[in-house]
Amino acid sequence: MENHQLIMVIDFGGQYNHLIARRVRECGVYCEVKPYTVSIEEIKQKNPIGIIFTGGPNSVYVKDAPRIDPALYQLGIPILGICYGIQLIAQELGGHVTSPDRREYGRTETTRRPVESLLFGDQPDHFISWMSHTDYIDRLPEGFVATAATASCPTAAMENPKQKIYGLQMHPEVNHTEGGIGLLRNFLYNICGAAGDWSMKDYAVTAVEQIKKTVGDGKVLLALSGGVDSSVAAALLERAVGDRLTCIFVDHGLMRKNEGDEVEQVFGHGKINFIRVNAADRFLGRLQGVSDPERKRKIIGEEFIRVFEDEGRKIGKVDFLAQGTIYPDVVESGVGEAAVIKSHHNVGGLPAVVDFKGLIEPLRMLFKDEVRALGEQLGLPEFLVWRQPFPGPGLAIRVLGEITEEKLSILRDADAIFREEISNAGLARSINQYFAVLTGMRSVGVMGDGRTYDYTLALRGVTTTDFMTADWAKIPYDVLEKVSGRIINEVRGINRIVYDITSKPPATIEWE
């Protein structure tokens, strides 16, 4: 993305780092996230117009707290520190950070101090901000002024405009901070001198250029699931390398009802080189007797790669493997400073040794809704762009515990009914992801005057834009009733159906 101005977000392990990055992009500025271990040389070489420090779980005053080379403060590049970031700046530049007995968490009334500030611009004098911290700055570094305060935090914001160093204790990136995006916009446009030279259209153009540069005259194999992300990746790659691209769709025996054939129908007859590999025996064989979710994910991640390697050898001289990896896959797999939530098969589940020269992941920085915007930009058909996501490990993580052919078959039938009824009710677009889960639990029921002892099926429906946080979908009772009735009547092996009413967090969307 060398033709665009760059904002570099330096990651100290905060929960909302992804949001900062996408807010910056929403403001029309290209943005990359780098771990705090990034070197000064790399920063100089990338020449960002501004730098943002994220929040983080540590306290800046403990030994081994994440730090950055203080030489950074001398480069003259504008810096905005958020939460941990403002605390780090304060401490590094000679101020003091302490821990009070009171914490500020969530909605907090915040007051501007009567100082002119480019960062605050026309932000009102009183506003609600979203806080998430224990520590606070009790002594400012030399040359800094406090620009906002709350009842328990005297330094809710500070700045040294001469040095172009700014800090916010609150999180401007979350929606709950009133005027939060305005604060970011002020930083970008009034302080860093952003030109707003970036959009999704540019993303397509530069991504294609970059792929061309990386691949040269080599060949690329794309892991294509038929889902949104890999279909958008296919469109980008096809533009970049034409028929030196081969798309491999792995039918691992963990697809939904009829899905393998449907994917082949869509991609198998167009202009792209498309290969369907039927690998159910390989995958199910390796998953036999395995019930731990992380083990399942790792086995599937590895087996995917082995299949791609085998196919690569058949084609001959394939240099690059491409995947439709997106940002949530990366953060949840615990890459960088974030905690491991689950190993997405295409990131944390990847084996250590891979028989390709390189990995190409043109969407690695983007969120689902940004990928969709890009898909529309590239002219992909609506049904592909708006398909609900389906995880790479497929039904393996929706049959809880050990996987058997019988359980897969029960789940496939139940899931197909659920999806059909959601679609019949006209809810397919408003519920962003919906599916059935076969729990390992069995319970007693009575059917046809006889006793049953069968599986409990869970239905899950969520509303979300970026799949990082989600609310459970308020599916009308009559739709749930119809689904429940049909599944009990049409699918053998299930005698009880429950609806999952947890949001993410604390739950995740998938059950494993």
Ligand SMILES: Nc1ncnc2c1ncn2[C@@H]1O[C@H](COP(=O)(O)OP(=O)(O)OP(=O)(O)O)[C@@H](O)[C@H]1O
């Ligand atoms: N059955 C499969 N065959 C080949 N590649 C796959 C398969 N399933 C997943 N992948 C690869 O793993 C990546 C991540 O899977 P993921 O499900 O997150 O994305 P997707 O399938 O492209 O889109 P969606 O999130 O809409 O389902 C895909 O982009 C693709 O590169």
Ligand SMILES: O=c1[nH]c(=O)c2[nH+]cn([C@@H]3O[C@H](COP(=O)(O)O)[C@@H](O)[C@H]3O)c2[nH]1
């Ligand atoms: O390709 C994928 N490989 C995986 O291993 C994986 N795990 C979860 N998901 C999908 O990611 C989104 C967030 O899911 P969770 O809330 O369960 O983490 C949801 O849309 C999930 O369906 C995956 N996609």
Ligand SMILES: NC(=O)CC[C@H](N)C(=O)O
């Ligand atoms: N969210 C944060 O960045 C928190 C910073 C620091 N750990 C504190 O508690 O104040």
Ligand SMILES: [Mg+2]
């Ligand atoms: Mg998928």
